[in-house]
Amino acid sequence: MAFFLETLFGGLMAGMLYSLVALGFVLIFKASGVFNFAQGAMVLFAALAMARFSEWIPQWLGIESLLLANLIAFALAGLCMFAVAWLVERLVLRHLVNQEGATLLMATLGITYFLEGVGQTLFGNSIYQINIGMPKDPVFILDGVFQGGILINKEDLYAALIAAVLVIALSIFFQKTGTGRALRAVADDHQAAQSIGIPLNRIWVIVWCVAGVVALVAGMIWGSKLGVQFSLATVALRALPVIILGGLTSVPGAIIGGLIIGVGEKLSEVYLGPLIGGGIEIWFAYVLALVFLLFRPQGLFGEKIIDRV
Template identity: 85%
Template sequence: MGFFLETLIGGLMTGMLYSLVALGFVLIFKASGVFNFAQGAMVLFAALAMARFAEWIPAWTGIASPVFANVAAFVLAGAVMFAVAWLIEKLVLRHLVNQEGATLLMATLGITYFLEGVGQTFFGSNIYKIDIGMPKDPMMAFESTFQGGILINKEDLVAALIAAALVALLSLFFQKTSTGRALRAVADDHQAAQSIGIPLARMWVIVWCVAGVVALVAGMIWGSKLGVQFSLTTVALRALPVVILGGLTSVPGAIIGGLIIGVGEKLSEVYLGPFVGGGIEIWFAYVLALGFLLVRPQGLFGEKIIDRV
């Protein structure tokens, strides 16, 4: 039982990080109808900016404090992601309003390669580290309840708590603020929202900025765990099954889907992996997502699309 709970908790913590990346997809799709394939590149770009600014700031300011460097780097990287979001809306999306979905998808693919190239040009292509003081040592918990206790990775626990806090803040933002309610109105009906005076262009800039902040937090966490390298763009691919499972238009769906995928990956690798030769953790999420596409294409919490002829 203790080993099962250990695997379950590890899956929940990993799933929370998947949810964080999936939120970027959901937020942009809800507000603008664009499936943002560039979310992975945004995570990479934000992580590169954070890592490099943390290296450069002590030389620029003469202040050697790691805490100051990390805080300043986070603020600067956030400003960079705001600028990236504004430029994407102004130079790309504004000119593609009411275009076909395939056109918008290709536009986000172009943004992906552009961000990867610009990131490599300005920040370099080596492997960089982000050290935000997250504990690396594991800890034992529930030793009095289970024999030998349960091993918990402190870094994963802190990362999951950060992700959960950001998700809670986003939920409050969408539910309690006037801007959040305007974004929900835009998500429900673009034309109706525009008819009552809600500026679509500004709302799209805001939601891309929010997605940029989400990408920055995700990049900071994944960069701390794995190092900042160009393989971080594949993190977005791991979030695609989460979006499919939870539903493209549902923020709660992104959270629940991430937890299901995270737990499913860990449990399948431990309990089914020995029977299929291992490696099941790599493809389990995609097979599960394929099954949902066949049975419930809109996902667990997505809105069912009804076409009237």
């Protein structure tokens, strides 16, 4: 039982990180009705900015405190993501209002390559480390209940807690604020939202700023765990099964989908992997997503769209 719980907790923590990346997709889709292929590039760009600023700030300002340097680096990286959001709206989205979804989709592909290229130009293309002070030593819990206790990685635990707080805050933002309701209205119908006075351009800037902050937090956590390198952009691919399971329009769905994927990957690798030769963790999520696409394409919490003619 202790080993099962240890695997379960590991899956839940990984699932929270998947949910964090998936939230970026959900945020953009809810505001523009388009799947944002640039989310992985945004995570990479934000992680590069955070890593390089945290390296440069002590040299520029002579700061010795790791916490203060990271706070300043986080603020500067956040400003970079706000600048990206403003440029995306000003140079791309503003000119594509009321265009077909495929047109907006192709625009996000262009943004992807732009961010990857600019990130490499501004911050370099080496492998960088982000040290945000999270403890990396494992800890044993419930040792009074199970012999030897349950091994938990402190870094994973802190990362999961950060992701959980951000997810809860975003859920409240969408459900309880006027801006959140305006975002949902824009996603449903651009022209109808404009007709009742919702400023479409401002809404898009806001949602891309929020998605940029989500990408920054995700990039900071994944960069701390894995190092910042250009393969980090592919972390968005790990979130695709999450949004298929949870639904592309649902913030709670991104959370539940991430937890299901995280736990399913860990348990299947541990208990089914030895029976079929291992490697099941790599493709388990995509097979599960394929099953959902066949039988429930809108996901667990997504909205079923019915067109009447």
